[in-house]
Amino acid sequence: MQAAHPPSTAGAWLYRHPKALLVLFLLPPLLWLGVVYLGSLFALLAQSFFSIDEFSGTINRELTLKTYRELFSAANLDVILRTVLMAATVTVAAAIIAFPIAWFAARYARGWLRALFYIGIMLPLWSSYLVRVYAWKLILAKEGILNWVLAKLHLTWLLEALLSTPVLGGASLSVSYFGTFLVFTYIWLPFMILPIQASLERIPASVLEASGDLGAHPGHTLRHVVLPLALPGVVAGSIFTFSLTLGDYIIPGIIGSSRPFIGEVVNLHQGTAGNIPMAAAFSVVPVVVMFIYLALARRAGAFNAL
Amino acid sequence: MRSRKERVSLSLAASATAGLLFLLVPLGLILLYAFTTEDKTYQFPPPGYTLEWFGVAWGREDIRSAIALSVRVALVSTAIAMVLGTLAAAAMYRFRFFGRESITLLIILPIALPGIVTGISLRSAFNIMDIPFSFWTIVLGHATFCIVVVYNNVIARFRRTSHSLIEASLDLGANGWQTFLHVVLPNIATALLVGGLLAFALSFDEVIVTTFTAGQQTTLPIWMLSELVRPRQRPVTNVVAVFVIAVTFIPILLAYFLTRDTSDVNGSGK
Amino acid sequence: MFDHVSLRFGDVAAVDNVSLEIADGEFFSLLGPSGSGKTTSLRLIAGFEQPDAGEILLHGVPASGLPPYQRDVNTVFQDYALFPHMSVRDNVAYSLMIRKVPRAERRRRAEEMLDRVRLGGMADRRPAALSGGQRQRVSLARALINQPRILLLDEPLGALDLKLREQMQEELKGLQQDLGITFIYVTHDQQEALTMSDRIAVFDHGRLQQVGAPREIYDHPANAFVANFVGVSNLLDAATSHTLFGIDGATAVRPESIRIEAPARDDAVRIETVVESIVFQGQNSRLVLACDGARLSALFDHNADRETASPETGKPLAVWILREDVHRLGEGG
Numbered sequence: 001m002q003a004a005h006p007p008s009t010a011g012a013w014l015y016r017h018p019k020a021l022l023v024l025f026l027l028p029p030l031l032w033l034g035v036v037y038l039g040s041l042f043a044l045l046a047q048s049f050f051s052i053d054e055f056s057g058t059i060n061r062e063l064t065l066k067t068y069r070e071l072f073s074a075a076n077l078d079v080i081l082r083t084v085l086m087a088a089t090v091t092v093a094a095a096i097i098a099f100p101i102a103w104f105a106a107r108y109a110r111g112w113l114r115a116l117f118y119i120g121i122m123l124p125l126w127s128s129y130l131v132r133v134y135a136w137k138l139i140l141a142k143e144g145i146l147n148w149v150l151a152k153l154h155l156t157w158l159l160e161a162l163l164s165t166p167v168l169g170g171a172s173l174s175v176s177y178f179g180t181f182l183v184f185t186y187i188w189l190p191f192m193i194l195p196i197q198a199s200l201e202r203i204p205a206s207v208l209e210a211s212g213d214l215g216a217h218p219g220h221t222l223r224h225v226v227l228p229l230a231l232p233g234v235v236a237g238s239i240f241t242f243s244l245t246l247g248d249y250i251i252p253g254i255i256g257s258s259r260p261f262i263g264e265v266v267n268l269h270q271g272t273a274g275n276i277p278m279a280a281a282f283s284v285v286p287v288v289v290m291f292i293y294l295a296l297a298r299r300a301g302a303f304n305a306l
Numbered sequence: 307m308r309s310r311k312e313r314v315s316l317s318l319a320a321s322a323t324a325g326l327l328f329l330l331v332p333l334g335l336i337l338l339y340a341f342t343t344e345d346k347t348y349q350f351p352p353p354g355y356t357l358e359w360f361g362v363a364w365g366r367e368d369i370r371s372a373i374a375l376s377v378r379v380a381l382v383s384t385a386i387a388m389v390l391g392t393l394a395a396a397a398m399y400r401f402r403f404f405g406r407e408s409i410t411l412l413i414i415l416p417i418a419l420p421g422i423v424t425g426i427s428l429r430s431a432f433n434i435m436d437i438p439f440s441f442w443t444i445v446l447g448h449a450t451f452c453i454v455v456v457y458n459n460v461i462a463r464f465r466r467t468s469h470s471l472i473e474a475s476l477d478l479g480a481n482g483w484q485t486f487l488h489v490v491l492p493n494i495a496t497a498l499l500v501g502g503l504l505a506f507a508l509s510f511d512e513v514i515v516t517t518f519t520a521g522q523q524t525t526l527p528i529w530m531l532s533e534l535v536r537p538r539q540r541p542v543t544n545v546v547a548v549f550v551i552a553v554t555f556i557p558i559l560l561a562y563f564l565t566r567d568t569s570d571v572n573g574s575g576k
Numbered sequence: 577m578f579d580h581v582s583l584r585f586g587d588v589a590a591v592d593n594v595s596l597e598i599a600d601g602e603f604f605s606l607l608g609p610s611g612s613g614k615t616t617s618l619r620l621i622a623g624f625e626q627p628d629a630g631e632i633l634l635h636g637v638p639a640s641g642l643p644p645y646q647r648d649v650n651t652v653f654q655d656y657a658l659f660p661h662m663s664v665r666d667n668v669a670y671s672l673m674i675r676k677v678p679r680a681e682r683r684r685r686a687e688e689m690l691d692r693v694r695l696g697g698m699a700d701r702r703p704a705a706l707s708g709g710q711r712q713r714v715s716l717a718r719a720l721i722n723q724p725r726i727l728l729l730d731e732p733l734g735a736l737d738l739k740l741r742e743q744m745q746e747e748l749k750g751l752q753q754d755l756g757i758t759f760i761y762v763t764h765d766q767q768e769a770l771t772m773s774d775r776i777a778v779f780d781h782g783r784l785q786q787v788g789a790p791r792e793i794y795d796h797p798a799n800a801f802v803a804n805f806v807g808v809s810n811l812l813d814a815a816t817s818h819t820l821f822g823i824d825g826a827t828a829v830r831p832e833s834i835r836i837e838a839p840a841r842d843d844a845v846r847i848e849t850v851v852e853s854i855v856f857q858g859q860n861s862r863l864v865l866a867c868d869g870a871r872l873s874a875l876f877d878h879n880a881d882r883e884t885a886s887p888e889t890g891k892p893l894a895v896w897i898l899r900e901d902v903h904r905l906g907e908g909g
Contacts, residue, residue: 011481015643016626018401021482025397026409029390029453033412037450040427047430097325104322118562120326123333126504127554128511130530131547135332137534138339141348145335148350189329218315239418247420250514254534263422270426270518276433279426286420294411294418470657473624476644477651478671478718488670492661 041287047280059276067277071285076265080285083262086177087245090184091192091238097185098192098237099230105193106200121197125190133251136183140174140255170257180256187251188244192237199233200226235297242293246286262286333551340548345541359541369529369546376526379441380509383448387505390449391456392498396490399464416451424451425518432519439521447519448512452505459501463494496564503557510553526550590616592782593630598760598775600635600725603752605761605769608779609805614762617779618728621760622651635725650719651728654735656711658703658718664690665699668717689717709740716751726758733768745772766806770794778802799906803828808873810834811905816870821845821897826905831862833901834874836893844896847872851887863887865895 014021050059051066070076105117124132139146150156162178163169170176203226211221249263260268262285270279340359342352363369394413398406416424428447437443471493475485513527520528530550533543591613598604606614619625620632623644632639639647650671658667666673669686677685690696693713703711712732719727729748733741749772752759763769769776770790778785778793778801786798797803800811809828812820817827835844849865849872861876874895876887887893 009481011483012641012643012646014482015623016641022397022401022403025393025400029394029397029413030409032386032390033416033450033453036428036446037416037424038412040424040431043431043434044423044427046434097328100318100321101325101329104318108319115562117326119558120330122558122562123551123555124329126507126511126558127333128527128530128547128550130511130513130527130534131336131550132332134530134534134543134547135336138335138348138350139332143347143349145350186328186332189325243418243420247422248514249422250531263420266422266426270429276430280430283420283423283426287423290419468655468657470653470655471659473622473644474651474653474657474659474718475670476624477622477649478674479645479722480670480674481643481645484674488674489659492659 044280044283047276048284050277050280052275052277067281070278071281076282079260079262079265082259083246083286084289086181086184086261087242089181090188090245091241093181093185094189094192094241095196095234095238098189098196099234102193102196102200102230102233103226106197121190121193125194129187130250132187133183133254136179136186136255137174140172140179140182142172146173174255175257177257180252183251183255184245184248188241191240191244192234195236195240196230196233199230199236203229239290239293239297243286243290246289247283336544336547336551340541340544342541342544345539348540359545362539363542363545363549366542368524369526369542372524372526372529375441375523376510379444379448379525380506382445383452383509384502384505386445386449387452387456388498388502391453391501391505392460392494394453395457395460395464398461399467413454413457417454421451421512421514422518425515428515429518439519439523441523443519443521444516444523444525447515448509451512451515452509455505455508456498456501459497459504460494463497467493500561500564503561507554507557511550589782591620591627594782594784595630596777596784596787598758601756601758603749603759603761603772603774605763605773605776606779607763607766607769607776607806608785609764611781612779613782614764614777614779615730616782618651618730618760618762621726622649622728623647648724649726649728650722650724651730652712652715652719652732654730654732656703656715658711658714660703662703663699664695664701664703664706664714667703667714668699668721670718671722685721686717689721690714693717708735709744712736712744716748720751720755724757726760727752729759729761731762731764733763741768748772770806776806778805780805796903797828797905800826800828803903803905810870810872812870816868817902819868820847820870821899821902823902823904828903828905829872829897829901831873831875833897834865834872835896835898836874836876836887837896838894839896839898841898844898845902847895847897849893849895851889851891851893854887854889863893865893 014024048067049063049065050061051064052058053060101117101121105114105121109117138144141147147156147159150159159173163172163176168176168178170179173179173182207225207229208221211225212218216224247263249261249267252261253264262282266279266282269275269282338352339348341355341357342349343354343356344352394409398409424447428443431437432439432443471489472485475489476482480488511527513525513531516525516528517531524532526546530543530546533539533546537543594613594617606617608614616625620627621634621639623639623642623646626640634647634649659670662670665683665686668689669677669682672682672685687696687699690699693716695710695713695717698706698710698714703714706714712735715732732748733744736744745768748759748761761769761772770793773790775787775789776793777787780801786793786802788796793802793806797806797809803809804811808831810831812827812829814825817823817825821827838844838846847867849867852864852866852871854864854876855862859878861878863874863876865872865874872895
């Protein structure tokens with residue numbers, strides 16, 4: 001028999017007021033995210049409505065749309081378009097490369113093979129971003145492994161053909177768009193694999209057997225059953241690849257052409273140029289793009305696959 | 307029992323293998339280059355192999371202090387994230403309330419928005435409020451995006467924990483605190499640990515947000531970045547890169563063995 | 577015990593103005609389909625939910641505001657809710673540990689309790705290593721070790737197969753009689769409720785439909801819902817009831833009350849029907865008979881009714897119903 005406590009203990013009070021318990025749980029994380037994070041986002045937004053005095057270089061804390069007018073100059077629109085295009089291309093490429101890996105890992109990898117795939121996906125995901133970018137600096141260097149392999153295979157002409165392509169090419173891979181694209185795809189690939197793998201693992205084997213049983217060719221099963229069911233995973237993964245590419249300023253700075261991406265411009269404005277309002281206005285762009293993207297993704301049911 | 311073994315098509319196996327190689331070969335190369343005798347270029351194959359760079363790197367004071375700072379930041383950020391992430395997960399598991407979806411969104415926002423946005427936002431806020439850069443400005447940023455990692459792991463475990471376990475404990479005379487101690491904590495312990503390990507790994511590597519919140523302080527990733535932009539001593543950078551991979555490899559392996567039987571998909575919320 | 581208790585979830589009244597009293601030492605069942613409010617009523621007693629209106633009295637004391645851990649009530653959960661990280665012994669001794677009973681006594685009492693539910697020797701196992709029936713017993717031992725005055729059981733046998741379920745029914749009933757404590761038993765299985773209970777409360781859509789002894793509920797269903805949920809009934813609308821029996825208002829007749837042979841009494845109503853279909857069910861066959869715009873379900877017993885010519889599909893068949901087997905139904909349900 002439980003002791004007949006007087007029902008006036010703190011626990012009993014919380015029992016009668018379950019909402020108070022909820023507040024107790026939720027308040028600390030909400031305070032942190034609300035104040036530190038949302039607060040900062042608003043600070044950013046506020047800064048974007050300030051302007052910079054062109055002569056003194058000081059920040060004028062009066063609300064104005066001047067910075068936004070400058071943002072939509074032709075050169076800046078060029079930067080935005082270039083970045084969004086890169087993000088989209090990287091996302092598509094990552095999805096194409098990720099799918100077979102995720103499919104294999106989810107369906108066929110057992111025992112030691114499963115462990116290998118887990119490590120193979122997790123290690124790149126969690127190991128240092130910089131180290132992985134650095135790895136590509138080693139690979140793409142003129143004296144590096146890629147040129148060595150191509151030379152051994154007598155395929156150097158292929159690389160030269162690629163490099164002489166207008167826009168994509170350049171003096172060498174490490175200063176070309178193609179190089180930037182390659183590194184982006186490599187770096188964000190694990191973010192695409194995991195959600196796809198998770199959504200594929202949720203497809204019951206019986207569904208695939210049913211499709212085969214009903215006479216569907218494996219190709220048909222893939223197109224009409226697997227892909228639609230994996231779509232939320234693909235969309236969830238694309239949130240990462242898209243967002244991460246939009247905001248990155250390190251990769252294009254280390255491997256890529258001199259034409260800048262959004263992140264680099266933001267970094268430039270806030271750093272050497274000291275134009276914080278412009279940096280703020282520029283970083284509102286990926287936020288807006290991402291909110292549009294998230295709204296679309298939510299409709300595709302991607303949040304449940306995160 | 308499966309009467310017929312599932313057959314893997316050759317093209318699937320080939321493309322999965324190629325993809326896995328694409329993921330792993332660059333990391334292998336990092337390991338290889340740490341032993342090269344060539345110190346001016348990234349020549350492949352390396353002309354010779356040596357261990358001398360490990361000793362050189364070990365003796366560098368700037369690297370040591372960068373590592374120390376990174377470890378301290380990661381420890382404090384992880385601790386904060388573990389408390390806040392667990393609280394948020396508990397609230398989301400226990401209650402159905404108005405605005406629940408918005409809170410999910412708020413929690414994943416720090417990783418859904420580009421890192422540069424988080425970074426420059428924090429910098430603007432510090433700027434407006436005249437907060438000088440310090441150890442704590444770095445921690446503030448790191449803890450914010452580490453919360454979601456802990457949250458994701460803990461909520462996944464909660465979802466597989468029957469509500470009736472908690473009710474059974476209350477029913478048997480345990481109050482809320484005793485229930486947390488004897489039933490809830492043991493059940494989420496491994497998920498919490500894994501979340502913490504992954505948060506540590508994430509914080510230890512972070513560079514994008516850190517450049518905006520660190521001021522003049524140098525964490526290990528910031529040291530790496532400066533070496534990448536302007537290489538000074540390539541072999542030392544190679545050795546540090548191997549060290550960083552090793553540091554992150556351990557939490558990943560631990561996380562794998564801790565959750566192997568429970569099939570949590572971790573890290574999907576990095 | 578329940579005094580005009582209501583609980584709403586959003587727009588749905590999970591428990592709607594229920595009043596009922598359960599006697600000490602009674603085996604009392606809450607019977608109803610899923611979503612009828614029976615489990616919610618149980619959770620109200622345990623303290624997992626709090627009523628929006630009304631009061632719950634436990635042994636005369638208002639229980640509102642008392643958290644579950646301050647109520648002298650224990651629960652056997654539908655999914656057993658065994659703590660996966662503890663051994664069977666620690667599960668059973670959990671409430672003793674919370675009450676800081678010394679370790680040696682804890683151990684002794686837990687093992688005693690395990691012997692009682694015939695799980696001696698399993699104390700060191702983990703719940704995951706037990707079968708469904710064994711987990712059920714651990715859950716029972718854990719809830720009983722505190723000697724609560726009321727034991728709540730939420731569909732405890734739902735996950736077990738038929739054989740085991742029948743065996744456990746007997747054991748539970750025996751245990752309840754041995755201990756002399758009140759069992760409040762939630763089930764959707766009318767057979768189970770009829771077999772085990774002293775009294776049954778039938779729920780539907782959050783409302784109490786009828787309370788009574790099994791016999792009473794079976795023989796005198798209060799309304800159409802009870803008549804059809806507890807056992808099978810032929811429900812006859814007011815018009816048909818009037819034509820056949822001269823009764824105003826809807827009535828119910830059990831299939832087994834429809835006689836194929838003429839009874840040796842002259843107050844039986846004879847009805848001319850045509851056999852629509854016959855389904856063989858082993859000892860019985862189920863007949864569907866058509867008469868005067870109504871359809872009747874009847875049973876043909878292959879042993880008892882052997883003397884009579886076997887009914888054939890499409891052929892006419894005369895049947896008899898005793899007046900006392902015709903039950904007038906109340907409103908509701």
